[in-house]
Amino acid sequence: MNRSFNIFVAGVVLSTSLLTSSCGDFLETNVNPNNPIAVPARSILAQALKVTGDNLGTSYNGYAMWVAGYWGKSNTVNGFNEERTYNYTNLYQQGLWSSTYDNLKDYQLIIDQSVAENTPNLAAIARIMRVYNYQLLVDQYGNIPYTSALQGLGNISPQYDDALSIYRDLVLQLDESITIIDGLTSETPAVGSEDIVYAGNMANWKRFANTLKLRILVRMSGVTSQDGFIRTEVAKFPATGAFITADALVQPGYVQSGGKQNPFFTTYGLTAAGASATNRNYVQPTVYIINQYKNNADPRLTRLYTAATAGANTGQYVGVRLGDENLLGVTSYSRLRIPGGLLKSYDMPQPLLLLSEANFLQAEAKLTDSRRGSAAPYLTGGDAAAKTNYEAGVAASFTYFYAPSPSQRGTATDLSATATTNYNTYVAANTTNPLVAWDAPGATTKLQKIYYQKYLALNGADPIESWNELRRNDYPTIAPSLQSTSPRADKLPVRLLYPQSELITNTANVPTANQFTTRIFWDIN
Numbered sequence: 432m433n434r435s436f437n438i439f440v441a442g443v444v445l446s447t448s449l450l451t452s453s454c455g456d457f458l459e460t461n462v463n464p465n466n467p468i469a470v471p472a473r474s475i476l477a478q479a480l481k482v483t484g485d486n487l488g489t490s491y492n493g494y495a496m497w498v499a500g501y502w503g504k505s506n507t508v509n510g511f512n513e514e515r516t517y518n519y520t521n522l523y524q525q526g527l528w529s530s531t532y533d534n535l536k537d538y539q540l541i542i543d544q545s546v547a548e549n550t551p552n553l554a555a556i557a558r559i560m561r562v563y564n565y566q567l568l569v570d571q572y573g574n575i576p577y578t579s580a581l582q583g584l585g586n587i588s589p590q591y592d593d594a595l596s597i598y599r600d601l602v603l604q605l606d607e608s609i610t611i612i613d614g615l616t617s618e619t620p621a622v623g624s625e626d627i628v629y630a631g632n633m634a635n636w637k638r639f640a641n642t643l644k645l646r647i648l649v650r651m652s653g654v655t656s657q658d659g660f661i662r663t664e665v666a667k668f669p670a671t672g673a674f675i676t677a678d679a680l681v682q683p684g685y686v687q688s689g690g691k692q693n694p695f696f697t698t699y700g701l702t703a704a705g706a707s708a709t710n711r712n713y714v715q716p717t718v719y720i721i722n723q724y725k726n727n728a729d730p731r732l733t734r735l736y737t738a739a740t741a742g743a744n745t746g747q748y749v750g751v752r753l754g755d756e757n758l759l760g761v762t763s764y765s766r767l768r769i770p771g772g773l774l775k776s777y778d779m780p781q782p783l784l785l786l787s788e789a790n791f792l793q794a795e796a797k798l799t800d801s802r803r804g805s806a807a808p809y810l811t812g813g814d815a816a817a818k819t820n821y822e823a824g825v826a827a828s829f830t831y832f833y834a835p836s837p838s839q840r841g842t843a844t845d846l847s848a849t850a851t852t853n854y855n856t857y858v859a860a861n862t863t864n865p866l867v868a869w870d871a872p873g874a875t876t877k878l879q880k881i882y883y884q885k886y887l888a889l890n891g892a893d894p895i896e897s898w899n900e901l902r903r904n905d906y907p908t909i910a911p912s913l914q915s916t917s918p919r920a921d922k923l924p925v926r927l928l929y930p931q932s933e934l935i936t937n938t939a940n941v942p943t944a945n946q947f948t949t950r951i952f953w954d955i956n
Contacts, residue, residue, distance in 0.1 A: 472544040472553045477625045477683060479537035483560060484681030484781035486534060487895070488695035490527040491567060495894035498924065499886075499901060500909030501720050503753035505761050508713040515754045515914045517924040519946045525930030528568070532580070535564050539581045552622050552633055555611040559640045562601045562608075563783070566647060569594050570899045571927045573951045574942050588937045595952045598651055602664055605644045612637045627683045628783065635675070642674045642789045648809070649792050650903060653955045658806065665796065665809045675789050678831055680780035687838075692777040699767065700774040715764050718750035719910040723887060727867060728860040730853035734772040734832050734846070735891065736765040754913030770844045772832030773891035779836040787831065787888040788896060790824030793817075794881050814877070818869045821881055822858075825867075828888035829854040882906045905956040917947050925950045 496502040497514040504511045513523045541557035568575050576589035577597045612633050622631035629635040645668075648661045685693045689703045697703070699710050716736055724732035725748055738746050741762040748765050751758055758764075770776050796810040797817040808817075833850035835842070857867070865873025866883055875883070882904045889897040901909065902925060911922035919925075924946040933941050943949075 472541040472548055472550055472557075473622065473625050475537055475541050475544075476553060476556065476622075477627050479534060479541065479557070480560065480627050480681055481683045482530070482534045482537065483564065484683075484783065485694045486527070486530050487567075487783070487893075488693070488781045489698055490524065490530060491571075491895040492695065492891075492893070493698070494524050494527065494927075495898040496714070496891070497753065499894045499898040500717055500753075500911075501890055501894055501897075502714045503717045503751040503755070503912075504758075505713055505715045505751065505764075506758035507761055511713070515912050516916045517912065517922075517946065518916045519924065519928050521928050521931040521934055524927055525932055527571070527927070528930045529932060531564050531568055535561060536581055536583075538564070550620055550622075551611050552615055552619055552631070555608045555615075555633070556622070556626065556636055558604055558608045558611075559636060559643065562604050562640075562647075563643060565597065565601055566643075567895070569597055570650075570895075570951060572929060573926065573944070573949065576937075576940075588940060590940050591942055595651075595654070595657075598647060598952075599657075599660060602644055602647055602660075605640045605647075606664075606667065608640050609637055612640075628679060628681055635679075638673065638675045639679050639784065641668055642679075642784055642792070645674065645792050645796065646784075646788070649795055650899070650953050652800075652809070653903065653953060661809060668810070674793065675784060675786060678782055678786050678827075679784040680782055682780040682837075685778040687777045693779045693781060695781065696774055696777055696779055700769050701777070703777070711767070712761055715761065715766060716750045717910065718752055720890060721748050721750035721765055723907075724748075727857075727864060729857055729887070731772065731829065731832055731857075731887070733768075734853075735768060736771070737768050739763050739765060752910065752913060754915065767891075770835070770839055775834075776836035776838050778838050782831075782892050785827065785831060785888065785893055787824045787827040788885065788893065790820045790827055791881050791885040791888070794820035794824060795878065798877055798881070800878060817877070821869055821877075821884070824881075824888065825857075825884050826851070826854050828884070829857070831888075831892060878904075879906050902951065902954045903956070919947055925954060 494514075497511070498517070504515060513519050538557040538561045542554050542561070545551065545554040545557070565575075565577065573594040574591045575594070575597070577592040577600070579586050579589035582589070615633060622633075624630065626632075629639070644664065648664055651657045651661060685691060687703050692703055698708055699714065700708055701711075702708055721732070721736065723729070724735070732748055736748060738748050739762060742759055744759075744763050749763075751764050767774050793810060794817045797808050797812045797814070797820065799808055799814055810816075812819075829850045830847075833846045833853065835845040835847055839845050861867035861871075863871050865871045865875040866880065869877065869880060882900060883906065885900060886897050886907055889900075901907075901923075905921070908921070909923075911917070915922040917923055926944065926946055926949060928944055928946055929941050
């Protein structure tokens with residue numbers, strides 16, 4: 432075992448948490464979480480990664496689709512009160528909190544057990560994914576249990592840590608994970624199929640860690656007191672090859688069987704029997720997001736949605752307005768296309784971090800940004816390099832949306848070969864459009880171009896990141912619900928409320944929060 436790994440593991444607090452999911456067939460989840468399970472760390476990894484993907488696809492993204500302005504309610508259901516009013520309660524999305532912390536316990540167990548098993552590569556992966564999950568929590572709640580979390584019965588009332596302090600530590604945790612990877616030798620037992628993201632390719636995990644680190648640092652960048660810390664950390668990136676070069680996807684091998692399909696597809700697409708999922712009839716794209724594609728001659732429109740098939744809107748791409756109580760029937764509006772860019776098929780992988788986002792992050796970090804005053808950009812290359820990353824980000828979005836799921840490859844629904852053609856069509860149609868063309872003059876700044884195209888690229892694929900970025904940047908200006916109860920000028924919320932379970936079991940430590948006024952530390956606009 433390498434020395435850097437020994438230094439790390441000596442400081443790890445052993446978790447008394449229990450596994451919450453199966454470690455055999457990781458598409459099976461019917462395991463009693465109250466029974467301790469003694470299994471090797473490598474047997475836990477696949478299930479832990481799958482659960483992260485499940486949580487992201489259904490809990491985080493299911494909530495973010497609404498608040499980020501992508502989805503509205505159809506006329507077939509009377510629910511979604513919180514989504515329509517933003518009048519969140521402590522019960523709203525409380526499963527998001529518990530499922531994320533349960534997942535964190537799995538990663539902590541991998542880290543703990545990797546000490547005795549001499550598997551530093553597993554520890555590095557688990558530590559990276561632990562950072563990934565903690566950032567998800569901080570971005571929705573702000574201050575959360577961190578340094579005293581994951582101790583099970585050893586501390587059932589953990590204290591809450593300051594969100595900014597957590598963010599800084601997450602960066603350092605990624606640094607240490609990268610150090611572990613750099614110290615691996617040929618004697619380290621290899622990771623294989625249990626790694627359902629990179630199949631044990633630790634160079635890819637290092638690039639993933641660097642990209643996640645860049646995401647964290649860029650999100651902090653509006654906090655001027657952190658400028659020095661950010662610059663110190665970005666200086667650690669290698670000159671070349673630092674960031675991901677393809678979409679980071681969770682792919683456990685979903686099959687067309689009950690409980691074993693991609694959860695997002697099962698929830699909003701088709702059941703294993705081929706019937707429409709219940710929620711498919713409840714949600715529809717908003718008029719706002721439809722118009723962003725339609726008004727800019729964006730070919731992704733027809734890849735993501737279908738045209739209305741009934742009434743006066745037949746043949747047209749028309750969305751609903753969230754909060755509108757006077758809607759027509761479901762088929763009078765656009766619907767999510769199956770198979771399409773968002774709902775590909777039952778075996779579609781779940782994105783963890785998209786190449787498009789990685790490029791947009793680099794573009795922002797390389798751009799001369801007036802918010803930093805006279806200070807230099809964070810990454811070298813200047814505006815010319817920022818332009819290259821920006822255009823690569825848009826192109827990568829086309830690649831993802833046109834990519835098929837495994838079962839579609841080589842079939843008539845495999846449109847991957849048309850991705851580049853459609854991207855070029857988009858560029859050619861928008862040479863003077865300041866929302867698209869990097870050098871086109873207009874009121875849209877280059878930063879706003881980045882934010883706008885990131886918003887389009889993350890639609891459906893990683894909408895929780897869209898919501899995070901909307902709060903950080905206040906751009907683009909999305910259309911809020913007509914029934915919003917928010918007192919803010921933009922009529923939007925700024926966070927989730929702490930779950931009822933915390934108010935009951937950890938009363939003394941839960942901070943006071945309001946979904947309209949208690950911002951996350953990086954939300955300074």
